[in-house]
Amino acid sequence: MEEPRIGVYVCWCGTNISKMVDVEAVSQEVSKLPHVVLAKNYKYMCSDPGQELIIKDIKGHHLNRVVVAACSPRIHELTFRKACEKAGINPYLFEMANVREQDSWVHTDRSEATRKAIDLVIAAIRRVEFHEPLEKRSVSVDPATLIIGGGVSGMIAALEIGNAGKKVYLIEKTDRLGGHVAKFDLLFPHLSSSKQMMRPIIQRVENHPNIDVFLNTQITDVSGYIGNFTTTIQVNGNEPAKLTFGNIIAAVGLKPFDPSGITEYGYGKFPDVVTSIEFEEMLSKGKIFTKYGKEPRNVAIIHCVGSRNKNYHEYCSRTCCMVALKYVHQIRAALPSANIFEVYADMRAYGKGHEEFYALTTHKQIIFLMFDQQDGLPRIREADRNDDCNMIIEMDEKLSGLSIEVPVDMVILMVNMEAVDHVKEVVRAIGVSLCGNQFFIEKHPKLDPVATTTGGVYIVGTCQGPKDIPDSVAQAKAAAARILATIATGTCPVEVTTAFVNEKMCCGCQTCISVCPYTAISYNKEKKVSEVNEVLCKGCGTCGGTCPAGAITSKHFTDLQIISEIEGIMSMSYKGF
Amino acid sequence: MSIRVQPDLRNELIKYGIGDWNACYHCGTCTAMCPLSEEGFLFPRKKIRLMQMGLKGPIESSVEPWLCYYCGDCTKTCPRDANPGELMMSLRRYLTSLYDWTGLSKKFYTSETWELGFILFFASLVVITFLFILPSFGIKFDTTLTAQGGVRVNSFAPIGIIEPFDWSMAFVVASLLISNIFRMYYKIIWKNSTTKVSLWVHIREFWLLIFNFAVQPKFSKCDDKKYWLSHWFLMSGYTIMFIVIVVFLKWFQTEEILPFYDPQRLLGYYATFGLLFGLGFAIIGRIIHKDIKFKFSHVSDWLFLAMLTGTVVTGILIHIFRINGMPMATYFSYIAHMAILVPMILIEVPFSKWSHLAYRPFAAYFHQLKKHAVPK
Structure with missing residues (x-):
């Protein structure tokens, strides 16, 4: 392996990092480390001049490893890898130290933050020494x-x-x-x-x-x-x-929620309690009628059936409020004198044109009745003999604070969407x-x-x-x-930082196969070893961590690289900087 | 105990001027805005809810509609244009009809034919009395003038006839109104099954009735004070006029032309000014529609204003014609005056908008009683 020649760049990120971290002290301190050829700091490393600085130094100083101490690698790792590639070195011979999110943004003591930055940069330097060049791979795509x-x-x-x-x-x-x-x-x-x-x-x-x-x-x-x-x-x-x-x-x-389990609503027991799906079919046939074939005088639409309730599903089905309002228009058109009740828990009209649709529907002479799922659901019971309706809904109406009874002939349950x-x-x-x-x-x-x-x-x-x-x-x-x-x-392109099995060390226990979340590992019965499909492998490292024989290595996350990084982060702590 | 929702009640309420009440989605902005709404007596939102759900029982026992003086701030700030102010006004009309045991109030509020028919009936009775009945008892249209050159009005409308008539009319109206107030008391206080109010509280808080009648202190708490001021002028003018006509008619309806500064004339002028000021404010307001309070007019609102204006204008004409020695003009103005005044008193006071002169102060009193109610 050639002698590592490392260039270190500490970013100010404007004042984001430089305000809390003494970037000059960091670059000076790490420049003393072995293999570090140069250590610089610059206002914005991610800017074009910042990247140019790296490219120029790689070429001019024959650098073969680069460390940038800046923001999270989630943001700019790719930027700097590309810069390395542009300068002619393998992009994996690069390491990033996060001194913004993990340091300057979260600390208030400047000298301590500077000390931590030095630790993080040293860790990156010690790690990058052992980085190996990795080649990008890709697979062909079937057009079907x-x-x-x-x-x-x-x-x-x-x-x-x-x-x-x-x-x-x-x-x-x-x-x-x-x-x-x-x-x-x-x-x-x-x-x-x-x-x-x-x-x-x-x-x-x-x-x-x-x-x-x-x-x-x-x-x-x-x-x-x-x-x-x-x-x-x-x-x-x-x-x-x-x-x-x-x-x-x-x-x-999706599958519509089956409301049979909600005893309060008596679905299955009362023939005129129907789900929104069944009501949709009724509308498609063009006629709204009760089981006796009569037009209902009072129709109640109960919202959130199976939704937003710990006993069923906690999530909101997002569409039922609007569908329930849609029914108002359809019922009103078919039965102009019917009483329509919207028994709801909350009205959600978030989408384009939805709030307008809600406002329009409120003018259709309907009665909104609110319930609170935490205080129990509305309860449907059979009407008494002298009532002029089929059923009665008993509920605690939230907006009035009163316990009320609602006369109904038909109830539509706005059922939730399930998997x-x-x-x-x-x-x-x-x-x-x-x-x-x-x-x-x-x-x-x-x-x-x-x-x-x-x-x-x-x-x-x-x-x-x-x-x-x-x-x-x-x-x-x-x-x-x-x-x-x-x-x-x-x-x-497929993942480069994949796992590979050292066949000589593998004992064929297949523990790795059971833990792989991507089904990327299979067992070779002839060789009695595990084999990684590098196209399926995402390099998560789970197999490497699990392997009892230490036979699996994750590329770019080798034991040597990780242990060196840990040693690096520990190396300054006893010096009392 | 559960209360049954009555969705059909809205069909009835619509006749009392309730517009698109379903627009309300209960954000509560109106209640938050209202300077008169208070803990335990929250409105308008809670009352709108009762209307939407058609809960007649709780509506009937509500005192809150009478605690609202319709400044219109709620309607101004309503994000859904549900018009809470007018909804409260409509509730007052509905409650007036519920308090009335004769059923006439409901007829007048919900049918223009009934209301106009009754007005015309009483107006014609007055005209017939003056033109045919009284002359048959020897009362003439005396065209001779007094020494001062004034009209002999007491020979045309003798105090001996008019005064007993005033008193009897006052008696009829008062009986109707008082019986309706008892019904109001029954619905708001007596019927309540969970709380009771002691007799001592009834006596102790009674002064509130007179105080509220005289100055409408709650009305003055509305943010815009001009409504309270104009209403106070109107009310004080009306009260003075009512008292001098019913109680002191002998002193007020004189043939002698008293000097300008005489208390009789000054009192009359103040009352007329008060009435004209209040009426002008309301009429102009209802025509230009600038203020929310006057934006929405039920038939009963206009009829009341028209009749009161007619009464005041004919009253002024009587005065002018009398002191200027114009007998026939005076007499016909007198007939017109009575033909408007009598139906107004008989219809508006016990059955329609004018009844609030009693319901409002009593509501303030009942409100106080409710505050001091204790669990049974």
Whole structure:
């Protein structure tokens, strides 16, 4: 190994770092360390002149290692790695010390903060000495895409990719496309027809030359990795077909909450207590009637059924408030003199045009009655013989502070959106994670909401969390754009800092296989050792930490590198700086 | 105990001037804004809630609508244009009809035909009395003038007839009003099953009734004082006029033309000024619609203003014609005056808007009683 020649750069970050850390003292102190050729400080290292400084020094002083003490590597590690690359050294021969988030921003004693900065920089210097050059790798991308779920999200994504001239395999579990939306009557907040919106989309998907639709089909197992997945499906019951594809979109949708378990509402016991899904079907048929075939005089719509309640689901289903308001317009049109009660816990009208829709609906002569989930749910009971209604809702009305009785002939339960029953099978097949509510977890909740931690697997629509049609469509198109970008490139980069198994040391205990979250490790029965698939490996290091024989090393996180870093951080503490 | 929601009540309330009350989404800004709303007697939001849910019982026992003097600040600040001020006004109309046992109040508030029909009926009775009945008893339109050149008004409308008539009318109106006040007391205080008020509290707080009648101290707590001032002038003018006409008619309706500075004329002029000032303020306000208070007018609001103005104007004409020696003009003004005054007193005071002269001070009294109520 060549002699390490290290350049150290301490960033002021304007006054962000220099106010609390004596940057001059830091650079002077570390310049005395072995292998450090030069140590400088500069106002903004991330600026063009800052990067130029590094490039010039690498070339002029023949540096082969670089340490920058600045902000979090999350922000600028890539910037400086690129600068190194530009100057002709491997980008992994670089290390960053975070003296802003972990030092200047969180301390108030300048001399102590300076001392800590020196410790952090020394640790980085001692670590970078043992860095090894790593080469970037990439895999080719199969231009076909598998989409699981033929609802509005899946179909929109399919059309987006199909229209770009790329192959799509659209898998649908049921015998028809359209999902839940195709069953709805009108859509909020414009009261537009769902069927008129969905029919042309379904037809376009069915007739699209680039989209192969497989109805009555379920995905059981997918193998491969980003760019190169395969699966076998049973077409028409028993004819197996092998599909190969480069990317996957999961759009498996939602399941309406079953309110039978909420005893207060008596769903199943009272025939005129219906779910919003059942009421939607009633509206599609064009007639609102009770089990006796009569038009109801009093209709109550109970919100948050299964939502925002510790006993059922704590999350909000986001769409029910607006759907419940939509029903007001539909009921009012069909039954002009009916009394309509909105029995709600909170009115949530956050979306575009939603607040306006809410305000408009309040003028439809309806009665809003508020309940507090913490004080117990409204309770439905059968009406007495001399009442002129079918049922009575008893509730503690929050806005008046009174206990009231509401006469009703029909109750609509605004049921919550749940994850589909077969979500675990999908998870197993495509290798993504679930949150506590059984919804798929996105890679980053804000900055990467459609990707997952598994490369090449995207999640769109209500399987990621309850949402309305515009949000689902936006996600579908976002995922399609991401996939088309990788198809256009033809290749995609894979993780460099992966794990590898020293076959001589591996005892074949397979502990690593059980802990790997990416199913990247397999067991070679012939050699009786574990093997890492470097395309699937994300370099999390879990296997390396678990391996009892110490046979697994994570690239860029070797024992030597980490121990040197620890030694570095400890080296000054006894000197009493 | 649960109270049954009555969604149909809104159909009834709409006739009393309740507009789009469903616009309210209970932010409570109105209650927070109101300088008169207080702990235990919160309004307007809570009362709007009762209306929305159609809870007739709690509405009936509410004293709060009478504690509101309609400055309009709530309506100004309402983010949903639910118009809480007018909702409170409508509630007062509704409560007036609930207190009234004859059912006439409800008829007058909800049917213009009934109200106008009754007014015309009494007006024609007055006209017929003066034109045909009294002349048949030998009372003539005397055109001779007094030595001072004034009209002999007492020969046309003898004190001996007018005064007993005034007293009997006052008796009828007072009986109706007092019986309705007892119903009001029953609904607000007596019927309450959880609290009671001791007799001593009733006696101790009684002074509030007179105090509130005389100066409307609660009204003066509204942020905009001009309403209170104009109302006070109107009210004091009306009270003075009412007392001199009913109790001191002999002293007031004279044929002698007293000097300008005589207390009889000065008192009359003050009362007329007070009435005109208050009326002018309200009428102009209701025409230009600038103030929230006057923005929304129910038929009963206009009828009341029109009749009171008619009474005042004809009263002024009687005075002018009499001292200027114009007998026929004086007599016809007198007939017109009575033809407006009589139906106004008979309809407005016990059954309509004018009844608030009794309900408001009594509500202030009952409010105080409720504050001192103890659990049963």
